[in-house]
Amino acid sequence: MAYLDRDEETICALTTGAGHSGVAVIRVSGPDSFARVKQLCSFLPEQPESHRLYYGLLKDRTQSSAIDEVLVSYFGHGRSYTGEETCEISCHGNPVLAAQILSELVSVGCRPAERGEFTFRAFLNGRIDLVQAESVLALIESSSKKAAQLSLDQLQGQLSQLFRAIEEDIVWILSRIEAEIDFSTEGLEIIQKEVLLDRLEKLLASIEKLITSYDVGRLITDGIKIVLAGKPNAGKSSLLNALIKSDRAIVSPKPGTTRDTVDVIYKVNGLTATLTDTAGIRQTEDEIEKLGVERSLRALQASDLVLYIVDANDLEVDHLSDMEQLKAQSTIVVLNKVDLVSGEKLKSLREKLGQYLSVEVSATLGTGLEALESKIAAHFRLESTDETTVIIHARHEKNLKLVHEALVRARRDFLDQMSSEFICLDLREALSGIGKILGRGLGEDVINLIFKDFCIGK
Ligand SMILES: Nc1nc2c(ncn2[C@@H]2O[C@H](COP(=O)(O)OP(=O)(O)OP(=O)(O)O)[C@@H](O)[C@H]2O)c(=O)[nH]1
């Protein structure tokens, strides 16, 4: 997507979803958008008012046959989403009609928009920065309430503001050190040194906080991967069904029922997780079950959280060694089938499991599920998340880490009383890193890559 000369063309695309609906909206943006639309909509006035709706018949380019009854909204230059003159045609939500209107628009000189091109133009015209452009994409794609909330905050500029504050801090430090190089032969005064160092420390701390927030941010946007594991017959499939309140996985008293992994979408506390049921892990000669066990192990490795199910009625099996192996992994140990055992037995089980045990449930009766869900939520620290300071894009995390590294170098050189030129070099590198997050000084290829993920019409 080359972007030189791009904004001289007038582009068009369907901005609402494909398929049948009450209304569909076609967006036309660019310097000639009104003139082009007027060629099809003769009912439009010579001098339209911005943010006004006009109603009439949209006809083909020869104005001989009517295509649809439409509403045209007009947005003047500098007052639209893209920042360019824009018309939005609301027609009836029929894909055939929309395609016909688009083809008429192309015949009068518009070009079909590329992926993300409207948002791209908004970025080029300075209406939004790159962080906000990315949040448009994230908002459209968000699969949970929490992810949508975060993206909306970021679209409104909260995160950009934070990045700009970091940028200002770096500039503040840099300008003072540069001034010393220019005007002083004796280097920095002691007092100023302390002030600068203090500011640098605070800056580093706030960047570290942002970087760690990605642990949560990534989970919120990508969704959490939770895997149900345990011995055959422990009740993994029963628990999966109980959590999603649907008979999705096959349950049977025969050990080795689940062979393949089963993925389901599971909503927990406003978040979306993928819950995976796996084959019970055991030594087996059965070829198919063996493959199933391999898949279980792979799913375990890729998971963010393991729910390890222990059958309360099956004391003979030694689960403790399994749990030892799971130590490296985030695990919640779930004691299932507590409805089958006496209070006495439960007591001895608790003793046996000791520190491993986290929650007791009965998948069949549905008891203990709420406690399990709050453990899951607590594990991801979801309640304590300070929403506006969460980063959700890998690109931001990567660049922030570079900024952080450069600032750590600057601090080291500062403390080692290295020459100010060295310190400035690192500070400038940090500055360029933060600029890149906001979309400044980025190569066309990088920008294209970001907008490539958008869909047409956005
Ligand atoms: N009483 C009781 N029975 C349960 C409970 N959970 C599971 N079961 C029974 O235990 C048996 C095995 O349950 P599954 O859910 O198929 O167990 P699994 O761990 O998926 O087994 P595999 O897929 O073979 O590894 C079934 O007969 C279930 O009805 C429970 O909480 N209480």
Ligand SMILES: [Mg+2]
């Ligand atoms: Mg099963």
